[in-house]
Amino acid sequence: MGLKKFLKLKPPDEDVVSINREKLNELGVAIKNPNKKKREKFAAYGVFARDKGKEKIYAPPGYEQYALKLQQEKDGASTSAEGEDLNSSPLDSNDKSNNNSSSSTTTTNNIENTGGRSGNSASDPYMKAPNKSDFDPYANNNYTNNYNENRGGNSSNPYEKIPTSSNNFNNNNNKPKYDNRGRGAAGYNNFTDFNSGVNSEPVDRYYATGGPSSSLGSGPYDSYENNKMTPQPVNGDGQNGNTYRNNGNPYGVRAARSTNDSNNSSVGRTTGAQPSPGGNPYSNMSTNDTVKNESNTEHNNTSTNTSMGVNPYGTMNTSSDYGAKNTNNGIIGSSNEYGVEDQNKTTSTTTISTSTPTGTTTTTTTTTANPIPNVGSTGYSTYEEDLNAPPLSAIATAQKQSSAQVFDDLNAPPGDGEEQAINYDPSTTVALEQDGEFQSNIGNGGDDLNGSIHDSQQYQSYDPNQNQNQDYGYDYQAGINDTGYKTFEQLQEEERQKQQQQEDEEVDEIKQQIRFTKQSSVASTRNTLKMAQEAEMAGMNTLGMLGHQSEQLNNVENNLMLMNVQNREAEDKVKELKKLNRSILAVHVSNPFTSKRRLREQEDRIKTQRMQDKLEQQQLNNGLYNSSRRIEGAFDENVHSINNASVRERYQRQEALNRSKKYQFENDEEDDEMELEIDRNLDKIGQISGRLRKLALATGQEVDGQQERIKKIEEDTDNLDINIHLNTTRLTNIR
Amino acid sequence: MSSSVPYDPYIPPAEEENSQSKAAALKAEIDDTVGIMRDNINKVAERGERLTSIEDKADNLAVSAQGFKRGANRVRKQMWWKDLKMKMCLVLVVIILLVVIVVPIAVHFA
Numbered sequence: 001m002g003l004k005k006f007l008k009l010k011p012p013d014e015d016v017v018s019i020n021r022e023k024l025n026e027l028g029v030a031i032k033n034p035n036k037k038k039r040e041k042f043a044a045y046g047v048f049a050r051d052k053g054k055e056k057i058y059a060p061p062g063y064e065q066y067a068l069k070l071q072q073e074k075d076g077a078s079t080s081a082e083g084e085d086l087n088s089s090p091l092d093s094n095d096k097s098n099n100n101s102s103s104s105t106t107t108t109n110n111i112e113n114t115g116g117r118s119g120n121s122a123s124d125p126y127m128k129a130p131n132k133s134d135f136d137p138y139a140n141n142n143y144t145n146n147y148n149e150n151r152g153g154n155s156s157n158p159y160e161k162i163p164t165s166s167n168n169f170n171n172n173n174n175k176p177k178y179d180n181r182g183r184g185a186a187g188y189n190n191f192t193d194f195n196s197g198v199n200s201e202p203v204d205r206y207y208a209t210g211g212p213s214s215s216l217g218s219g220p221y222d223s224y225e226n227n228k229m230t231p232q233p234v235n236g237d238g239q240n241g242n243t244y245r246n247n248g249n250p251y252g253v254r255a256a257r258s259t260n261d262s263n264n265s266s267v268g269r270t271t272g273a274q275p276s277p278g279g280n281p282y283s284n285m286s287t288n289d290t291v292k293n294e295s296n297t298e299h300n301n302t303s304t305n306t307s308m309g310v311n312p313y314g315t316m317n318t319s320s321d322y323g324a325k326n327t328n329n330g331i332i333g334s335s336n337e338y339g340v341e342d343q344n345k346t347t348s349t350t351t352i353s354t355s356t357p358t359g360t361t362t363t364t365t366t367t368t369a370n371p372i373p374n375v376g377s378t379g380y381s382t383y384e385e386d387l388n389a390p391p392l393s394a395i396a397t398a399q400k401q402s403s404a405q406v407f408d409d410l411n412a413p414p415g416d417g418e419e420q421a422i423n424y425d426p427s428t429t430v431a432l433e434q435d436g437e438f439q440s441n442i443g444n445g446g447d448d449l450n451g452s453i454h455d456s457q458q459y460q461s462y463d464p465n466q467n468q469n470q471d472y473g474y475d476y477q478a479g480i481n482d483t484g485y486k487t488f489e490q491l492q493e494e495e496r497q498k499q500q501q502q503e504d505e506e507v508d509e510i511k512q513q514i515r516f517t518k519q520s521s522v523a524s525t526r527n528t529l530k531m532a533q534e535a536e537m538a539g540m541n542t543l544g545m546l547g548h549q550s551e552q553l554n555n556v557e558n559n560l561m562l563m564n565v566q567n568r569e570a571e572d573k574v575k576e577l578k579k580l581n582r583s584i585l586a587v588h589v590s591n592p593f594t595s596k597r598r599l600r601e602q603e604d605r606i607k608t609q610r611m612q613d614k615l616e617q618q619q620l621n622n623g624l625y626n627s628s629r630r631i632e633g634a635f636d637e638n639v640h641s642i643n644n645a646s647v648r649e650r651y652q653r654q655e656a657l658n659r660s661k662k663y664q665f666e667n668d669e670e671d672d673e674m675e676l677e678i679d680r681n682l683d684k685i686g687q688i689s690g691r692l693r694k695l696a697l698a699t700g701q702e703v704d705g706q707q708e709r710i711k712k713i714e715e716d717t718d719n720l721d722i723n724i725h726l727n728t729t730r731l732t733n734i735r
Numbered sequence: 736m737s738s739s740v741p742y743d744p745y746i747p748p749a750e751e752e753n754s755q756s757k758a759a760a761l762k763a764e765i766d767d768t769v770g771i772m773r774d775n776i777n778k779v780a781e782r783g784e785r786l787t788s789i790e791d792k793a794d795n796l797a798v799s800a801q802g803f804k805r806g807a808n809r810v811r812k813q814m815w816w817k818d819l820k821m822k823m824c825l826v827l828v829v830i831i832l833l834v835v836i837v838v839p840i841a842v843h844f845a
Contacts, residue, residue, distance in 0.1 A: 011815035014808060390741040421759045565799075570803070577810070686757075690767050703778040710785045717792040729805040734813070 030613065041628055042547035049545045132647055276418045304417045305501045515671075522674050526679035532688040539695040540638060548629040553709050554624040567608070567723050574730045581734050627705050634698035640690050 015023065021031050040046075059067035084729065 009819065011812040142765060452836075468760070563796075570807070577814070580755055581744060581814075689761055689768065693764055693768040693771070696768045696775060700771050700775045702780065703775055703782060707778060707782055707785070714785060714789050714792060717789065717796055721792065721796045721799050722794070724803045728799065728803040728806045731810050734810055 024566070024569075028568075029569045030562055032559065032562055040548070041549050041632070042544050042551060045541070045544035045548040046552070048541065049548065052617055085417055146706055269494045317680065338396050397580070518671070518674050518678070521678055522681075525678050525685070529685050532685050532692070535690050536638070536695065539692060539699065541636065543631050543634055543695060543699055543702065546699065546706070547628055548707075550624060550627040550631075550702065550706055552618060552712065553706060555622075556713055557620045557709065557716075558617075560713060561613070561620065563720055564716065564723075565613060565718060567727065571723065571730075574727050574734075578734055579731065623705065627702055630698050631706075633694055637694060 014020075021034075024031050057064075057067040
């Protein structure tokens with residue numbers, strides 16, 4: 001229409017929102033208050049969720065940029081592509097990235113030997129072992145594997161392989177094989193027979209062959225029996241020797257040791273010059289698993305070497321070579337290595353060396369000194385020291401001590417072999433042959449005396465034939481107490497000594513295991529605690545975000561209600577408009593007589609409507625209040641109980657110590673500390689689990705409540721949508 | 736420091752039972768928690784579905800509200816035009832009336 005344009009006639013523009021709002025307010029229609037500051041308690045969690053949230057985007061390769069662009073457009077800006085999972089914990093990523101479980105990391109952190117050798121590819125094989133098995137490093141193949149790997153570096157020495165292979169003491173098959181090989185090559189058929197028989201057969205054989213020893217000292221076996229009671233996992237006893245070996249436990253090695261025991265005892269008995277050396281190898285054998293194996297193999301090796309006609313001391317040194325690079329200090333070196341790799345091993349070696357009364361006493365000091373620097377950085381070295389110290393004093397009988405001292409003195413001059421031998425033998429029954437041999441031994445390898453720990457080995461290696469004979473004699477004269485060299489009392493004394501020594505070493509070993517288990521427990525409790533705390537944090541975060549969502553839901557509900565009200569208003573207006581838009585000739589005159597009643601009705605309607613709205617509003621607010629109170633309650637409770645814990649712990653310290661008394665043996669400060677930590681951690685874990693449960697319950701309730709509200713919102717939205725649509729159609733019908 | 740209590744490898748059965756029950760209680764609690772959380776996860780998943788549907792409905796609502804707004808606007812303009820027309824008509828009528836009244840008088844006096 002040209003006229004319209006000409007006259008510039010057009011309807012006025014729409015009102016701006018604010019003006020519209022004002023007008024509506026004048027009309028008495030509920031409006032949204034833009035100036036109202038909502039108190040959002042969990043607003044921070046909204047930000048948190050926004051920061052942590054990640055929108056998943058799927059894009060074919062090469063098209064990620066478009067998806068990313070879209071996302072950035074959507075978000076406005078800065079959502080970094082690598083948003084994390086909401087509840088992701090560093091632990092999880094750790095678990096995924098490397099197979100070490102978190103326990104391993106912490107254990108290595110705590111226990112790992114920082115002063116370790118460079119050659120250690122796997123930083124701490126023994127510490128890793130408990131992850132994969134059930135914290136029993138002895139029953140673990142991984143550990144032996146790692147061990148072998150570590151050992152592999154030194155493989156120039158053929159004897160290394162024997163200990164490594166024999167370290168697989170889990171495998172029954174390996175053991176006898178190596179024994180056979182080592183001895184079979186040496187041509188010691190008797191020896192082989194004896195050992196293999198011992199290895200492959202039940203210990204009955206021991207009892208039969210080792211008649212004197214067994215008759216006098218069934219002690220070692222008793223001690224084995226006793227050891228079964230220790231926390232070590234031991235399979236059913238069954239046959240004595242085999243079960244020990246089968247277990248893959250130190251017991252298996254113990255059986256091997258017992259073979260050596262019998263060997264040595266036979267030597268000692270026949271020669272008569274070797275009671276104390278005979279005793280010593282027991283200690284060597286008995287101290288620790290791998291070490292035992294080593295000593296076993298050392299025995300074997302030495303014997304083979306002598307058969308080859310090599311200087312026994314040289315062989316001793318070579319055999320000690322496998323232990324470490326220190327060629328002179330055979331066992332020292334090995335102890336070093338063990339010290340680097342595992343503290344348990346170091347301690348065991350130290351006990352070994354200390355318990356051998358021969359020239360190794362000097363080495364003993366060195367060995368004891370050695371593991372400390374190696375282990376020193378770790379907090380547990382002190383334990384070892386402490387634990388080792390008492391056994392030394394406790395173990396050594398006066399005799400032994402004296403002999404050790406004598407040897408200390410005597411070792412300096414290597415030529416004093418005779419004296420040594422004499423002093424060496426507490427029973428003072430000296431077999432001249434052996435003495436001479438011993439002397440010559442010293443003369444030959446005088447410098448290496450310190451390195452040669454196993455005097456019995458020396459003896460054995462020194463005169464293999466004699467040893468053979470002795471073995472023969474031992475084998476065939478089994479059960480005969482009086483071999484002609486010793487009196488019964490002496491034997492008894494010897495046995496008692498041996499027995500005690502063995503028991504002491506068993507105790508040492510068990511102590512090692514106790515400590516190791518305890519360390520593992522501490523580490524695992526620590527990890528559990530850490531994970532529990534993370535779970536709690538995640539739970540609290542979840543709850544907080546739920547709270548934020550609850551507030552947002554409340555916002556949505558309020559707006560929906562407003563929409564409802566305004567829609568109702570619009571409906572009224574539409575009706576009015578429709579009424580007014582009828583033909584101009586139609587008369588709308590209401591009945592004047594009922595005007596009062598109509599007015600009253602209208603007022604009532606408005607009133608009820610208003611009340612309904614109020615009620616609805618109150619319901620909404622109630623929902624919000626309930627949910628926020630629930631969440632705050634859970635939060636406050638958590639905080640409260642966290643604060644409580646520290647107070648409670650102070651009072652429970654002594655109680656915890658008392659409770660843990662029965663798990664402790666010769667406890668020192670650190671032991672107590674460990675026990676306390678375990679107790680504390682367990683306590684905390686318990687508390688956290690309780691709180692977690694409450695958190696979970698609160699979360700469940702909250703989610704339920706929100707579910708209801710969401711359902712209501714859904715219905716309201718549907719209704720509103722329908723109403724609006726209806727209004728729209730009504731409007732379109734107005735012409 | 737040595738323990739005053741002799742080392743006892745055997746855990747007393749009562750104690751064991753106690754600790755066992757404690758551990759069992761803890762485990763039960765944790766299992767319970769895990770169960771609750773499983774439920775929660777299900778609920779949250781359901782809630783997520785509902786939220787998605789709500790989002791859908793809110794979109795629909797926005798569209799229909801927009802339609803209502805447009806319709807209302809259209810009606811407003813329409814009414815304004817109607818109003819204008821009515822006013823024009825009234826003005827016209829008044830003018831005609833005036834003409835009808837004034838013209839005879841003017842003619843009469845002229």
